[in-house]
Amino acid sequence: MLETVLISLAVILFVLGIAGSVLPVLPGPPLSWLGLLALKFVPSVGHRLSWSVIIAVGLFTLVVAILDNVLPIWSTKRIGGNKVVVWGSGIGFVAGFWFGPFGIIIGPFVGALVSGLLSGSHIKAALKHASGALIGFFMGIVLKFINLGVILYWFVKVLI
Numbered sequence: 723m724l725e726t727v728l729i730s731l732a733v734i735l736f737v738l739g740i741a742g743s744v745l746p747v748l749p750g751p752p753l754s755w756l757g758l759l760a761l762k763f764v765p766s767v768g769h770r771l772s773w774s775v776i777i778a779v780g781l782f783t784l785v786v787a788i789l790d791n792v793l794p795i796w797s798t799k800r801i802g803g804n805k806v807v808v809w810g811s812g813i814g815f816v817a818g819f820w821f822g823p824f825g826i827i828i829g830p831f832v833g834a835l836v837s838g839l840l841s842g843s844h845i846k847a848a849l850k851h852a853s854g855a856l857i858g859f860f861m862g863i864v865l866k867f868i869n870l871g872v873i874l875y876w877f878v879k880v881l882i
Contacts, residue, residue, distance in 0.1 A: 724765070725764050725765060725766055728760050728761070728763055728764045729760075729761070729764055729881070731757070731760050732757040732758070732760040732761045732764075732877070733757065734757070735753050735754060735756045735757030735760060736753075736754045736757040736758075736873065736874070736877060738750075738753045738754075739751055739752070739753035739754025739755070739756075739757065739870060739873070740754070740870060743863065743866040743867060743870060744823075744826060744863065745819065749787065750866050750870070751783045751786050751787060751866050751869040751870060751873070752783055752784075752787055754783075754869075754870055754873045755779060755780055755783040755873060757873070757877070758771070758776065758779060758873050758876055758877065759776060759780075761876075761877065761880050761881070762776055767880050767881060768880075770879070770880045771876065771880050775876060779872060779873060779876065782869060782872065783869055783873075786865045786866060786868075786869040789862065789865055790862035790865060790866060791862075793858040793859075793861045793862045793865075794808065794811060794812075794830070794855055794858030794859050794862065795808050795858065796858060797854045797855070797857045797858030797861065798811065798834065798851055798854040798855045798858060799854075800854060801850055801851055801853065801854030801857075802847065802850065802851060802854075803834065803838065803850075803851030803852075803854055803855065804841065804851075806837050806838070806840070806841040807834045807837050807838045807841070807843075807848075807851045807852070807854075807855060808834075808855065809837060810833040810834045810835075810836055810837020810838065810840075810855075811830040811831075811833050811834035811837070811852070811855035811856075811859070812830070812833070813833045813837075814829040814830045814831065814832050814833015814834060814836070814837075815829045815830040815833065815859065816829070817829050817833065818830065818832070818833075830852075830855050830856055830859045831852045831853070831855065831856045832852075833855075834848075834851055834852035834854075834855035834856070835848050835849060835851075835852040838851045838852060
């Protein structure tokens with residue numbers, strides 16, 4: 723009974739982590755890591771997962787979570803954007819969320835573009851800054867899915 727509950731919790735947390743890797747309201751990889759941690763306490767399979775793996779994957783998850791928040795800012799600033807453009811990208815992402823996958827992709831770009839234009843940038847500069855926000859957003863998603871791949875590897879290894 724306890725094993726079933728823990729394994730179910732682990733799977734639910736992992737799936738929420740996948741969803742959270744593209745949805746702004748959930749901390750994706752940290753949720754999946756918590757699922758991996760839950761597996762450690764499953765009596766029949768927990769021994770297959772060492773604490774050193776839990777800690778190493780946890781540290782990797784922490785680094786990815788930090789980079790996910792820093793990369794859009796860094797790439798926007800690297801291309802010449804300012805804080806207004808970064809905020810516009812974030813607002814565009816949240817607004818785009820309501821329009822499905824396409825909105826999640828195009829929302830940050832449109833938000834950064836509009837905020838760049840409103841802050842006085844010329845169209846060419848605003849397009850460049852918006853591209854930086856979009857690049858940073860995609861770099862964060864790639865890192866999150868690499869992290870999820872590592873966690874999935876350990877899930878499969880432990881459960882099979």
